[in-house]
Amino acid sequence: MPHPQDSEESTLPLNLTLTLAALVVIVAGMRAGxxxxxxxxxxxxxxxxxxxxxxxxxxxxxxxxxxxxxxxxxxxxxxxxxxxxxxxxxxxxxxxxxxxxxxxxxxxxxxxxxxxxxxxxxxxxxxxxxxxxxxxxxxxxxxxxxxxxxxxxxxxxxxxxxxxxxxxxNFRDKISRALVNPAPSLRRFSEFSLTLKRYLAVKTLISMVTGALIWVACKLLGVEFALLWAVMAFALNFIPNIGSAIAAFPPVLLLLVAPDGGLFDATLLAAAYLGVNFVMGNIIEPRVMGRALGLSTFVAFLSLVVWGWIFGAVGMLLSVVLTMTLKIALDSHPETRWIAHLLGPGDESTIEKAHRPISERDEE
Incomplete structure (x- = not known):
């Protein structure tokens, strides 16, 4: 008589194959639509x-x-x-x-x-x-x-x-009427929606502050079209790793060739971009959001490639937001919380901390 553990091990490759096949179908459908x-x-x-x-x-x-x-x-x-x-x-x-x-x-x-x-x-x-x-x-x-x-x-x-x-x-009322036992689902949905709302609000606010600081820097250095570069800095701040470099390239190049600019002013503007993005992205944002709402560097860059391939330029713009949405959704369910932990920076103080919902973890 076969052992139950042997039966589970024999079905593991089949389940993994079906999961990968379903993932391919979902990604292809998202790209087509x-x-x-x-x-x-x-x-x-x-x-x-x-x-x-x-x-x-x-x-x-x-x-x-x-x-x-x-x-x-x-x-x-x-x-x-x-x-x-x-x-x-x-x-x-x-x-x-x-x-x-x-x-x-x-x-x-x-x-x-x-x-x-x-x-x-x-x-x-x-x-x-x-x-x-x-x-x-x-x-x-x-x-x-x-x-x-x-x-x-x-x-x-x-x-x-x-x-x-x-x-x-009236969305909660609809969920309550649609489910037989809505309490667990509503609790997980509330946790997911609150965490996502907090992340999007903080990320949008930090991007707005980044755009405002870039506008001030452009005005102080006499860069033309300061509002255009500020809006570009706000939008591209959602793109990890390369967004700030892309936003800095046009105004720095414009100041380099401007009659009242030059190499010194362009270097100052590049330093302003670097300083603003370093302070906002590496000091302010982790402190406001907490490390539990972070992504590892590899996952952030991989999300940029994957979502950009699926949705184009808008996918690159929303890559971190989409991945964070997926992470928050995985973290709101106990059975998938380990996947959310793998997507994170991995520097939380205790292992038990990763098995609790994001809303219950202490911010660092």
Missing amino acids: SSLLVPLLLALFIAVVCTAPVQWLHRLGLSMRLAVWLTLVVIGGFLSLLGLLLVNSFDTFIDALPGIEQKLYQYYLGLLDGLAGLGLAIDTNRLADLLDAEQFGDWIPAVLGEVGNLMMQSIVVALLVMFLLFETL
Whole structure:
């Protein structure tokens, strides 16, 4: 008679194969439906962030429905004003782009001539033809087309956010009526939603502070289009490891070629970017969130690659948010909490601490 343990070991490869096959099907489905899932995910995360002011207004005595409407009006007005300022700054940047291209082209030719003067076998004429200044303008219509597509997607996301916020008003009642024993599920869902809400709110606030500090640094150093670079720093702060470098490259390069700039000012701006991102990302953020809400460096970079491959640029932007959502969901259930611990930084003080929900752990 076979031993029960032998039977469990014989089914382990089959279960692992089925799990991997299901994972492949899910990932392929997400990639195929990315055009539908990306606006939905953006709307879901924005709605989660917006629930914090809704709850705050409700505690002040407003009804939930009125609190939702007031939150939508305030946030919509703020985003509309920011959008108008950003569009105006972007238009000015497009107008100044030919002059910037010409200056970069001249710097590039000077660099090639300098390298050729050192004895390097470089055909300056051939390389210069590859980076002809007239060819730089070819991508402008494509960028403008993407901006138009972004505006349409923004309208869809805004409508989804509005409907999702109103849907949350009676979501717990629906769950209670749908389940026979709703208490355990509601408890896990409450823990998951509170932790996710806290993470998204803190991450968004830190990104806003990062953008504001970058705006101040650009203003102090006389960098043009400071609002544009500040918004870029805010958005790319959600991308781990390389987001801050991508956000710093355009303004530093612009200041390098500016008539009133130069190498010294560009170095100062690069140092400002480095200092802001180091302080906010390595000192403030871990202290505010706690180490339990962190990811290991490898997992953060791997999530950037995987989600970027599935959802494109938006997947890279939301890579850490999506992975943290998955980690919080795994951590809210005792049977999958060990997987969430593997995704974390792994520096918690005791082993028992990893087996408790995030909300019950002490922040470091």
